[in-house]
Amino acid sequence: MSAEFAFQRGLVWLRNDLRRQDNTALYRAAKSCRHIAALFIACPQTWRSHDEGDPVVAFRLACLRELQQGLAERNIPLYFLELPKFEQVPKALTQIARRLEIDALFANAEYPLNEWRRDTAVREALKKIDVPVEYSTDRTLLPPGAVKTGSGDAYKVFTPFKRAFIERCGGSEFAPLPQPRVMDEDKVWPSWIAVEAAHNLVQTIPDQLRGYGAVPAKNGQLLGWKPGEKAAAKRLRQFREDIxxxxxxxxxxxxxxTSRLSPYLNCGAISIRQCVHMALQLNAGQWTGGSDGVSCWLGELIWREFYTHLIAAFPRLCMHRPFKPETDKVPWSYSEADFKRWCRGKTGVPIVDAAMRQLNQTGWMHNRLRMVVASFLSKNLLIDWRWGERYFMQKLIDADFAANNGGWQWAASTGTDAVPYFRVFNPYSQSKKFDRRGEFIREFVPELRELSDDEIHCPPPSADYPPPICDVGQSRKHAIEVFASLR
Known part of the structure; x- marks a missing residue:
């Protein structure tokens, strides 16, 4: 074995990091090992229990297929293994490591509770057969726990977290890592993979998994999103021009x-470092000041970081529990009829309906509207925010647990640094302010297209469109009274 390599054979366990460029685990494996292979393990039963829906899983598999082709160009085979549940992963990786004589396993860290438990079990299992496991910080800029208050606690409020985060980052440019080197083709690698069939390892990545439906593709795009690392890089370049x-x-x-990069960030077709590096380059290395557009977007990326740090520091967020325990006493409504109307975009409130139809048709929703519809469900309808959180996870192509949970708890006033309970979004004023001419409403609620710019926000009675599901003013007052009684 060449002296420059610490290991002969390394295995890269891919998860939500589906790219060649700036992939920490892939880069470190290529630097440390003479030969590497990549493995992706799908666990559809666990994914379903986490409420991950058809759009996000289909997009993940599509990005994985594109990555497989890119890795093949560097003589790095990518194998696929389907196991029903996370709990089966440690045993499977132990068997693979033994039979294939793997010297080290490399992966990028994941932070939701069940993923953390799985990864801890994998480390312990491989330790028993003397195979080291290296988990790298890759999904976040800084590892969760790296930003603490003066008393050593995790931050619970965004603004001081943001200040401490920027100070901690210092003058870092977050320059992306290069792609892994091209692996040498010799006789070692073929002998290693000869037993792949015995472990159900395959090199054909399916279009869908057991329990999941295939999302129709048109012109190579899923719900209008072209999968893969190249598409993500192109989108970043386009956004650079408009930022x-x-x-x-x-x-x-x-x-x-907006950047429309969230599906790519979620599955890892692009890294957070690539995004931040581009923005800092444009803004002379400044996180704040300079271009309003750049500094605003950087602030949004720090929100993403904040929510990921939170779920690592407070595992109860991964257990369907509110950050504020007292809000579990809210007498939530569990009206399935009202919830279905919200889901289908049939509430009789045009901006809410347009937003929900955008979600159902495209697998994505504009961020301003995510706040509007979440406030409407949890405050005006007083329906348990967890119902909405689950629906978003099932429908969004960018369904990221930390960001989705954080956003819903923010809107429902149950989370850390949440909107005060007495602030309730008025969907009509939001509509008039941010869709003044009704262009967005007309696109997704075609039955209202012929109304005037004034009427479209609050339509007159019509046979073609349902009346409002609730009185926005009265329901707001009731929600405030309910939350005030918890104090």
């Missing part, structure tokens, strides 16, 4: 002014 206007235009759903 200066982000702060002024990001709240208007009829304008394509």
């Amino acid at each position: 200066d206007g982000y702060a002024d235009e990001r709240d208007f759903p009829a304008i394509d002014a």
